[in-house]
Amino acid sequence: MTDTQKKTVLVIGAGSVGAIAALNLEVGGFASVTVALRSNYNAVKEQGYTIESCDHGFLRDFRPSVVRNSIPDIVIENLPPYDYIVLCTKSTPDVGPTSLDLVAPALPKDNTHTTLVLLQNGLNIEKPFLESHPQTVVLSGVSFIGSAEPSPGHIVQNEPDRLLIGVFPHPHNTIETASARAQEFVTVYSAGGKTDCKYSPAVLHDRWRKLVYNACLNPICAITGVDSGRIRLADGGLDGLVRPAMREIVAAAKAVTNIELEKDVVEKVIDTDPMENWGKPSMQQDIEKGNYIEFEDLLGEPLREGKKAGVPMPTLEVLYQLARAIQWRTKEAKGLVQLPSQ
Ligand SMILES: NC(=O)C1=CN([C@@H]2O[C@H](COP(=O)(O)OP(=O)(O)OC[C@H]3O[C@@H](n4cnc5c(N)ncnc54)[C@H](OP(=O)(O)O)[C@@H]3O)[C@@H](O)[C@H]2O)C=CC1
Numbered sequence: 001m002t003d004t005q006k007k008t009v010l011v012i013g014a015g016s017v018g019a020i021a022a023l024n025l026e027v028g029g030f031a032s033v034t035v036a037l038r039s040n041y042n043a044v045k046e047q048g049y050t051i052e053s054c055d056h057g058f059l060r061d062f063r064p065s066v067v068r069n070s071i072p073d074i075v076i077e078n079l080p081p082y083d084y085i086v087l088c089t090k091s092t093p094d095v096g097p098t099s100l101d102l103v104a105p106a107l108p109k110d111n112t113h114t115t116l117v118l119l120q121n122g123l124n125i126e127k128p129f130l131e132s133h134p135q136t137v138v139l140s141g142v143s144f145i146g147s148a149e150p151s152p153g154h155i156v157q158n159e160p161d162r163l164l165i166g167v168f169p170h171p172h173n174t175i176e177t178a179s180a181r182a183q184e185f186v187t188v189y190s191a192g193g194k195t196d197c198k199y200s201p202a203v204l205h206d207r208w209r210k211l212v213y214n215a216c217l218n219p220i221c222a223i224t225g226v227d228s229g230r231i232r233l234a235d236g237g238l239d240g241l242v243r244p245a246m247r248e249i250v251a252a253a254k255a256v257t258n259i260e261l262e263k264d265v266v267e268k269v270i271d272t273d274p275m276e277n278w279g280k281p282s283m284q285q286d287i288e289k290g291n292y293i294e295f296e297d298l299l300g301e302p303l304r305e306g307k308k309a310g311v312p313m314p315t316l317e318v319l320y321q322l323a324r325a326i327q328w329r330t331k332e333a334k335g336l337v338q339l340p341s342q
């Protein structure tokens with residue numbers, strides 16, 4: 001495939017997940033990838049990525065086609081619209097900038113050409129885009145990868161890249177156009193043969209199913225500092241925290257969307273990874289790095305939706321309030337909180 005036939009893909013935020021997405025897209029040969037980076041820009045610009053990957057092996061000096069330290073403003077820079085924008089930042093709307101603010105310079109409001117892919121955890125992340133960009137096709141990317149960036153530009157992927165791509169329900173796009181775009185993205189993403197990326201029509205199901213992990217183990221491990229393996233051994237870890245929280249998400253999924261998750265989903269999700277992996281969910285990694293946490297989209301949104309539908313969610317409520325206080329602590333550490341003068 002010649003360069004002009006390749007799909008142009010802008011990956012915004014190429015850290016743990018985005019770097020592997022950029023790699024899959026580039027190795028397939030059907031895409032030319034621009035990455036917009038922040039803290040890892042200098043490292044990647046100078047040395048490329050160093051990647052230790054269970055899917056790709058050990059790679060030194062991986063460089064996407066274009067490496068930038070800003071999000072392209074396609075109007076000011078007079079650039080053609082990208083075929084795809086893949087958003088792989090952590091979503092922290094309570095701190096800002098919001099995902100919408102981030103993507104705005106590369107995605108005009110009247111866009112019809114560019115397909116936006118939200119490769120992020122959480123619920124209702126598409127809502128601001130559906131309102132502000134009514135003619136844009138917005139795809140959901142639910143990822144089961146296990147990946148981390150222990151130092152800038154150094155990516156360690158220890159769980160395979162399994163990715164479900166589907167279309168967020170949208171009042172304006174025709175479903176045929178949108179699902180054709182989703183299937184095209186799957187083809188481009190999968191072309192290198194090193195990933196398990198599939199089209200899935202059941203976006204809401206996939207997102208609620210993933211929340212059984214992310215709304216529960218992410219905050220529990222982040223707050224306690226006990227990883228997802230050790231929490232299975234810790235006193236009260238499973239029966240006092242994990243199982244009650246997961247059952248609340250299962251009940252909320254049913255009440256909010258009428259989605260009946262499989263009967264043994266709680267035990268299956270607890271056993272997702274071998275215990276001895278001692279895996280740290282991404283929110284635990286963020287706390288350890290002193291970063292903000294994605295607690296609003298992973299925990300706040302399903303909690304609000306579940307409560308609105310009448311589901312009692314006492315475990316998630318406490319986790320949510322603890323996460324809020326932790327976020328406040330991080331804001332203070334980063335100078336965003338003004339204490340009253342003594
Ligand atoms: N890691 C994992 O194993 C999994 C993660 N996910 C989800 O995937 C999404 C991405 O997570 P993950 O890759 O782990 O996150 P990371 O923190 O590893 O990477 C996010 C990247 O986005 C960058 N970024 C943030 N804001 C900007 C900006 N304004 N301009 C340019 N770059 C920016 C960050 O830079 P900076 O360092 O400067 O903040 C960072 O490099 C999240 O929603 C997460 O929940 C889903 C499945 C598994």
Ligand SMILES: CC(C)(CO)C(=O)C(=O)O
Binds near residue numbers: 144213214218280282
């Ligand atoms: C559980 C995991 C690693 C994906 O499978 C994840 O989504 C996270 O850590 O946020």
